[in-house]
Amino acid sequence: MRTFRSLFFILLISFLGISLLGAQEVSEKKDIAVFNLSYSDYSIPDGALGLVDQSIQNVFIELGRFNIIGMNYRLGVNDINAFIDKVKQIKEQNIEVPEEVRLGQATFTEADFNQLVGSFIVVVPVMSYYNVYEEGNDYEAEIQTSFTFIKVDEGRAFASFQIDTSSSGENPKAAVKGAVDMIPMQLQFELRSIEEFKLKTGIIDIVGNEYIMEFGKNMGVQVGDEYVTTASTVLPSGYTRTEETGFFVIKSVDQEVATATRIFSDGKPGIGDQLVEVPRVGFEATIYGHYLPLKDDPGTDAEEKNRIVLGIRAVASRGFYDWRPVVGVEVPLGDSTVIWFPVIGYVGVEYHMRLGRLSLAPSAVFGAGSMVPIVGSEEFKEDFDFVASFGGTAQVTANYLLNRDTMIQGYAGYSLYISLFSDEFLNSLTTDGLTNPAAVSGGFIGVGLTFKL
Helix, strand or coil: CHHHHHHHHHHHHHHHHHHHHHCCCCCCCEEEEEEECEECCCCCCHHHHHHHHHHHHHHHHHHCCEEEEEEEEECCHHHHHHHHHHHHHHHHHCCCCCCEEEECCEEEEHHHHHHHHHCCEEEEEEEEEEEEEEECCEEEEEEEEEEEEEECCCCEEEEEEEEEEEEEECCHHHHHHHHHHCHHHHHHHHHHHCHHHCCEEEEEEEECCEEEEECCHHHCCCCCCEEEEEEEEECCCCCEEEEEEEEEEEEEECCCEEEEEEEEECCCCCCCCEEEEECCCCEEEEEEEEEECCCCCCCCCHHHHCEEEEEEEEEECCCCCCEEEEEEEEEEECCCCCCEEEEEEEEEEEECEEECCEEEEEEEEEEEEEEEECCCCHHHHHHCCEEEEEEEEEEEEEEEEEECCEEEEEEEEEEEEEECCCHHHHHHHCCCCCCCCCCCEEEEEEEEEEEEC
16 A cells, blocks of 8 residues: 555656646746946936937837836946845845935935835946047947846846947937947847846647747737747756757737747647747848859950859848848959959848748849959049949849758849949059959859858
């Protein structure tokens, strides 16, 4: 009888352990108190502080996964440890909060400090560097903003990072605003990368090949966001190992749910499977190269005019699913690059069709080619750094996802860039009889490597 009872309890404990491992972890909105931006240099103008303050607050609000407690206090870097020590003292000794709590330059009321102590997380942003200077006919602005995250119930700082932004403008105000406008994208990515803030949810329904997950706009989910399914295993040592078992992309977003497409998985996912957010900045960067044989011109050796084109291409991914904007720059290498450095910049759109790990993406872009002189006097270089061609490219790309972060691609297409200047004009600038390297046309094939960022 005793043996039967022992066996029963072992089976019961094992069942409960398996159930707990298989249980879905679902994120909840967190109470978070965000201080006003502090600063280490008193020469920073109030206008710049106000711009950054508003930008930071907007990111926390728009991210959707926080209950924001606004704090009209500025807490300096040197006051962070004092704040943590004060919270620990109040919690451990269970003492009453005095009518006023002074930390550095900030004096908290009893009500506000009680609210801080009761919150989940406190965020202390500090502008650690600020510089605006004149560069030629423009102004340059450089801003460094650091963030410290304090878990109040444990009385400890658990995360910190720094964001560096810079921009130029026709006046100091425009330069500063440009630098501030670059903060939100980086800040949102850094926040979503903190383990405590990653969205964790689960599959709640399956409709054909589409997977419905809990959370939508209410928690800041966007089209193009990526998630992985995970499974946990208890090793003989007692250590719990969690592995990724599938990869999904959000196709559409409603207020409280989102629909995802499965890219790959180990077996067929089921209702109740755990989903964990994969934070991205929001674009895919590709380095590529292709062979472009040019048409033979009378009196010209065609072999010498064939070109290798090298380029960098970026495609926006967060906020987009099928139609996605494209920007890029490429350099056609050829017989003229000893004199001219040709650069072609372009913008366009692609239609991304997902077929599991494989995807097809027809695209069309329009651009302009510039010819930057490599040799010659400074006056010559300044006079002849000009737009030399315009045109576009149509291509079809086949991508294969090696893992959740990297793709290889092969592509084929046709480029047509027409010169704005005659060969006679260009030849008159040199004694080498060279032609415009940015004016290209013809079919091509190439390969590339894409990194999801």
